[in-house]
Amino acid sequence: MRHYSQNVSVSDLQLTGNETVHIDWDGGLSPGQVVTLMIRGSSIKQRIFSVIVRIDNGRELKYFLSGGVLNYVTSHNVDRLNRYKI
Structure with missing residues (x-):
């Protein structure tokens, strides 16, 4: 699920490993589905963006x-x- 549907790179996220990640989806799962990813951490403000589930x-x-x-x-x-x- 590390495929970003927007122009976001790992370095853009400035992750330290202390963040909390929440995946918001309706409970169903299908190949190529888009879900919402929320990242919260002390060193970054909350980031919310869409990612494509990498189940092909x-x-x-x-x-x-x-x-x-x-x-x-x-x-x-x-x-x-x-x-x-x-």
Whole structure:
């Protein structure tokens, strides 16, 4: 989710690592979705801008919702094995 939809670079944000980041979205998730990112910190004023979710297709979305590729593959293989269990 580090793809900025506006002309903002990482250096423009002047981040120190002590900021609080809040992602505001409706709870649904889809490839290429735009969400609002709010960054608050002691060294910077609050910044609010739109970012594009870097989930580019349905398969990546499945991986993300499963907690990652390894979790997805493991769960998928366990499900397949359970179908053939005697």
